[in-house]
Amino acid sequence: MSAALDETERAESIRMIRDSAAAVAPPGGDLKRVRSLRFQDPGFDPGLVRQMGEMGWIGLRVPEAQGGAGLGMGEMCALAEEMGAALVPEPLIPCALSAGLLAALGGAGPLAHLLAGEMVVLTAWQERADTLEVPGNPDAPRKFLPMAAGADMFLLPVREGGRIALYEQLAARADVTIERTQDGGNLGTLRPNPGDAKRLADDVGEALAQALDEAALVTGAYLLGGMERAFAMTLDYLRTRSQFGKIIGTFQALQHRAADLKMQIALTRASIEAAAATLDAGATGDARRAAVSRAKARAAEASMLVTRQCIQLHGGIGYTDDYDVGLYLRKAMVLANQYGSATLHRRRFMAVAPETEE
Amino acid sequence: MSAVTIPAPAELDSLDDEDFRLVVRRFLAENYPEELRNPPKRLHWSENQGWYFKLAEKGWLCPGWPKEHGGLGLSPTKQIILTEEYERHGVARTNDHGIVMLGPLVIKYGTEEQKQRFLPKILTGEHIWCQGYSEPNAGSDLAALRTEAVLDGDHYVVNGQKTWTTLATDANWIFLLVRTDKNAKKQEGISFLLVDMQTPGITVRPIINLEMHDEFCEVFFDNVRVPKENLVGQLNKGWDMAKALLGFERIFIGSPRQSAYALSRLKILAERMGVWEDLEFQDRYARLRLELEDLKALYGVYVSKLKRGESLGPDVSMLKIIQTELFQSITDTMLEVGGENAGLLEPMEGNRDLNIGGLYIQARPATIYGGSNEIQRNILSKNVLGLPG
Numbered sequence: 001m002s003a004a005l006d007e008t009e010r011a012e013s014i015r016m017i018r019d020s021a022a023a024v025a026p027p028g029g030d031l032k033r034v035r036s037l038r039f040q041d042p043g044f045d046p047g048l049v050r051q052m053g054e055m056g057w058i059g060l061r062v063p064e065a066q067g068g069a070g071l072g073m074g075e076m077c078a079l080a081e082e083m084g085a086a087l088v089p090e091p092l093i094p095c096a097l098s099a100g101l102l103a104a105l106g107g108a109g110p111l112a113h114l115l116a117g118e119m120v121v122l123t124a125w126q127e128r129a130d131t132l133e134v135p136g137n138p139d140a141p142r143k144f145l146p147m148a149a150g151a152d153m154f155l156l157p158v159r160e161g162g163r164i165a166l167y168e169q170l171a172a173r174a175d176v177t178i179e180r181t182q183d184g185g186n187l188g189t190l191r192p193n194p195g196d197a198k199r200l201a202d203d204v205g206e207a208l209a210q211a212l213d214e215a216a217l218v219t220g221a222y223l224l225g226g227m228e229r230a231f232a233m234t235l236d237y238l239r240t241r242s243q244f245g246k247i248i249g250t251f252q253a254l255q256h257r258a259a260d261l262k263m264q265i266a267l268t269r270a271s272i273e274a275a276a277a278t279l280d281a282g283a284t285g286d287a288r289r290a291a292v293s294r295a296k297a298r299a300a301e302a303s304m305l306v307t308r309q310c311i312q313l314h315g316g317i318g319y320t321d322d323y324d325v326g327l328y329l330r331k332a333m334v335l336a337n338q339y340g341s342a343t344l345h346r347r348r349f350m351a352v353a354p355e356t357e358e
Numbered sequence: 359m360s361a362v363t364i365p366a367p368a369e370l371d372s373l374d375d376e377d378f379r380l381v382v383r384r385f386l387a388e389n390y391p392e393e394l395r396n397p398p399k400r401l402h403w404s405e406n407q408g409w410y411f412k413l414a415e416k417g418w419l420c421p422g423w424p425k426e427h428g429g430l431g432l433s434p435t436k437q438i439i440l441t442e443e444y445e446r447h448g449v450a451r452t453n454d455h456g457i458v459m460l461g462p463l464v465i466k467y468g469t470e471e472q473k474q475r476f477l478p479k480i481l482t483g484e485h486i487w488c489q490g491y492s493e494p495n496a497g498s499d500l501a502a503l504r505t506e507a508v509l510d511g512d513h514y515v516v517n518g519q520k521t522w523t524t525l526a527t528d529a530n531w532i533f534l535l536v537r538t539d540k541n542a543k544k545q546e547g548i549s550f551l552l553v554d555m556q557t558p559g560i561t562v563r564p565i566i567n568l569e570m571h572d573e574f575c576e577v578f579f580d581n582v583r584v585p586k587e588n589l590v591g592q593l594n595k596g597w598d599m600a601k602a603l604l605g606f607e608r609i610f611i612g613s614p615r616q617s618a619y620a621l622s623r624l625k626i627l628a629e630r631m632g633v634w635e636d637l638e639f640q641d642r643y644a645r646l647r648l649e650l651e652d653l654k655a656l657y658g659v660y661v662s663k664l665k666r667g668e669s670l671g672p673d674v675s676m677l678k679i680i681q682t683e684l685f686q687s688i689t690d691t692m693l694e695v696g697g698e699n700a701g702l703l704e705p706m707e708g709n710r711d712l713n714i715g716g717l718y719i720q721a722r723p724a725t726i727y728g729g730s731n732e733i734q735r736n737i738l739s740k741n742v743l744g745l746p747g
Contacts, residue, residue: 235743250747255739256732262743263676270655294651346644353647355625 005072010280013071014078020055021079024048025086031324034087038184042150044090046120053117058095061214062103067115073214073276077221081272084225087331089185091120091147093222097215098123098155101166104207108200109168110153119152124169124190125208130341132212132348134205136164141191146338148188149178155200156192157208164205167197182330210284213292216339217275220299223335224268227306230328231261234310254313261309264302271295290353297345300336307332364388367417371431378436382443389416396448396619398705398716400573403453403486403528410452410483419481420457422607427465427473428481434606434664445615453528456480456487459603460533463550467591467599476552488529490520490553490577491600497522498733500535501544501597505579507536507551509586514538514551516559516582526562526575530555535596542594550596552588559583568719606664611728612677614654620688620721621650624695626711631695642691649684656680672741675734682724682731689714689721 005013037044052058060076062068076096083092095114098121102111113119124142125134136159145151154174156167175191238249238258248254275295279288307329311318318325336342362380365373373381389412394401403410413419421437423429432440457480464476479485496503505518516536526532532553539547555562559582564572591599624643628634660674692700696714699706706712725731739745 235745238745247746249739249745252736255743255745255747256735258743258745259679259735259738262738263680266673266676267649267652267656267680270659271652274655274658294648297648298652343641346641346648349648350640350644353651 005280010072010074014074017060017071017075017078018082021082023055024051025082025088029086031087031327034089034184034327037089039180040184041178041186043147043185044150046150048088049090049092049095049120050117052090052092053115057092058117059099059103059115061096062099062111062115066103066107067112068099068103072280073217074273074280076214076218077272077276080218080221081225081228084222084331085229087183087226087327089147089183091122091150093215093218094122094146095120096218097211100211100214101155101204101207102200104210105166105201105204108166109155109198120147120150121153121155122146122148122151122188123155123157123208123211124192125157125212130337130344132209132216132340132344134164134208134212135159138194139192141189143187143189144338145176145188145190147185148176148190149186151176151188154190156190156197157204158192158194160202163203164208165199166201166204166208167194167199169193169197181334183327183334184330185334210288212339213288214279216296216345217272217279217292219335219339220268220296221272221276223299223303223332224265224272226328226331226335227265227268227303230307230310230325231258231265233325234258234261234313237314257309257313261306264305268295268298268302271298286352286354290349293340293345293349293352296340297342297349300340300342300345303332304336367430368425371433371436373436375435375439379439379443382440383447385416385418386443386447386449390447390449394450396710397450398710398713398720399569399571400525401450401452402525406450406452407483409450413452414481414483420461422458423461423465423477427461427477429461435661437606438609438661438664441610441613442615445613453486453488453525455489455524455529455533456485456531458607459489460487460552463533463599463603464590466603467550471587472552472590485531486529487531487533488523488526488575488577490523490526490532490534492522493519494521498730501548503535503537503548505534505536506540507534507538507549507584509538510583512586513583514586514589516551516553516579516584518579520577520579521565521574523562523575523577524573526555526577527564527572532577533590535600538596539594545597547594548596549593550590550599551584552590553582553584557582557584568722569716606670608670608674609657609660609664609677612653612657612660612674612681614650614657614681616724617650617653617681617684617688620685620692620717621646623711623713623717624688624692627692627706627714628695630706630712631697633695639695646684646688646691649680649687653677653680653684672737675729675737675742678728679731679734679738682721685724686721689718693718 056069059068060071064070099114102108110119110121114121122145124145126144127135127140134157136157138158151171153171154169156169157164158167173196176188178186178188180186241248272295275291278291310325311329314325317323362384364381364385420429421432421440425431461480464472493503507514507516532555534551534553535548536551537547538549559580561578563576565574566572567574633639692714700714702715
């Protein structure tokens with residue numbers, strides 16, 4: 001249904017999603033809550049995940065018939081952007097990935113609990129760093145599971161012959177090790193126990209590929225929200241900080257650097273929004289992959305550039321943990337490479353995007 | 359495509375946008391001289407007048423002018439489509455300062471007498487205009503201009519010098535920004551004056567640029583007497599008028615076309631040089647290509663704004679910066695990939711697609727003209743980001 005929206009309806013729908021995001025990420029709100037959850041277990045607030053479920057966010061992309069909101073990538077990206085601006089640590093993106101996967105399988109397994117925010121369900125697809133490939137080796141440790149310290153269940157893709165089957169495994173009995181991340185969250189490694197896993201579906205290859213693409217794009221949107229907010233903080237600083245008897249924002253060297261960051265943010269927004277529109281128009285296969293890779297490559301690189309320059313433009317104060325701008329850099333360090341680094345996505349773009357005629 | 363018929367000029371604006379695009383394609387296929395496609399240099403009047411007269415004959419010369427003045431009265435969206443198709447077909451620019459700059463200004467600010475006197479002669483090609491804005495000491499800081507017009511009876515007496523006057527050797531009229539009040543704040547003492555180039559006291563001297571082309575000129579004014587009815591709009595309001603004319607057309611300076619053309623030539627060159635498969639080259643090429651794709655998306659954002667009837671803010675400066683710097687990065691890469699061939703004065707192997715040095719040189723002024731990229735960054739930081747000073 002989402003593809004049927006016209007431009008005006010889509011803009012209105014996106015505006016409503018942004019408004020509703022204020023429930024979790026109030027505009028101008030501080031980062032006290034985010035700070036209090038840092039470097040603790042599980043690194044996020046399960047109560048807030050339930051709230052996200054109640055608001056329909058986890059199933060934003062899931063068809064209405066399966067209990068979701070049936071909205072498009074335009075809305076999902078707008079929501080993620082608002083989350084990124086407020087550095088919301090709850091694992092909305094990995095949960096939405098699992099929800100998309102289960103919905104594609106006809107609503108298998110824990111979908112209802114996941115949509116309600118009652119269970120954090122993570123898809124344990126990744127076997128090595130910086131990849132979008134799902135080898136599905138039955139015994140291979142599954143790595144880089146975001147916020148695994150608070151997971152209730154894992155979805156386990158396993159190669160069987162030429163296909164990828166899907167299993168579920170309860171987190172409570174699973175062998176998981178946790179490593180903390182720069183942003184105060186954590187990444188888990190799951191050593192699968194096939195004996196304890198329940199089979200959900202026979203063939204999830206294409207559904208998983210699509211869900212991973214969507215997660216990559218939505219992560220780009222989260223990064224966009226973060227860099228916008230960090231940049232806004234930096235502009236405020238440039239407008240007020242005084243040195244040599246002058247507001248430092250009057251210095252042309254700093255003005256031009258700010259202009260350059262603004263352009264990177266504008267390109268990121270254009271790229272993300274174009275990719276979301278491409279997916280909402282029904283793109284599949286290489287067209288989908290090209291659009292996503294373009295946007296994620298841009299978002300990853302721009303977010304690192306913008307956040308590190310924001311530190312530099314703040315000077316010493318930017319290097320203190322007390323000052324919020326550093327939180328944006330640390331978040332970008334974790335998310336820039338999640339669901340594929342800029343390099344991976346540039347390569348994939350070149351492999352799948354046809355050259356345009358000139 | 360053969361099914362497309364070209365309607366009368368007055369009906370073009372009522373076409374559906376996509377039909378209009380097809381009509382433009384057909385029009386170009388039927389009317390544009392093949393030998394003038396993608397010229398490596400800006401053409402002189404002697405070379406492009408055939409096309410100018412063809413456009414005039416078909417009634418297509420002035421897409422943005424209202425119909426009552428002989429234009430096509432096209433919406434911004436259709437003007438963008440027209441420009442996209444011209445660029446796609448490799449259509450050369452004509453001597454278009456009368457069409458693009460002077461005509462709209464006279465239509466907006468001129469007297470009825472001035473409209474009657476000047477507009478028809480642009481439409482027939484009798485008057486070919488050039489633009490006298492920049493001066494040796496008024497480039498980026500245009501408002502510092504000093505060419506002076508002093509009223510003496512029924513005439514203004516003009517003294518001073520203009521420079522970077524594009525195709526002045528081809529023009530028989532020039533529109534000038536002149537200083538008419540030396541005591542006012544610099545933007546508030548400037549007026550807009552129309553001058554017949556045959557008037558005694560005018561000297562035009564071509565400047566050879568890095569393309570070895572005489573596109574630019576210096577124009578000297580030595581006691582040039584200009585009838586006072588040639589002043590357009592109010593005295594001392596020339597700056598505001600010239601600025602107000604910077605409308606949605608500013609989007610064109612950020613059109614991705616130039617970079618798209620250059621990138622396609624980089625690919626041809628890389629294949630010819632045998633480095634296309636090279637991994638390091640592929641990485642560089644991928645970056646350039648993604649920059650182009652995202653520029654296209656950003657350009658699309660501004661086109662959509664125009665389609666919704668919104669006007670463009672100062673943030674459109676971003677397009678100009680991104681486009682021109684990408685164009686330069688692409689030609690930088692060509693220079694490196696081409697090896698010794700990059701130093702050749704003529705295209706490599708006589709192939710216009712392998713015009714390495716030529717394209718490299720052509721890319722240089724892009725970051726200077728239309729407000730240098732440094733000025734554009736000043737605009738961004740002050741008018742978009744709200745930084746002080």
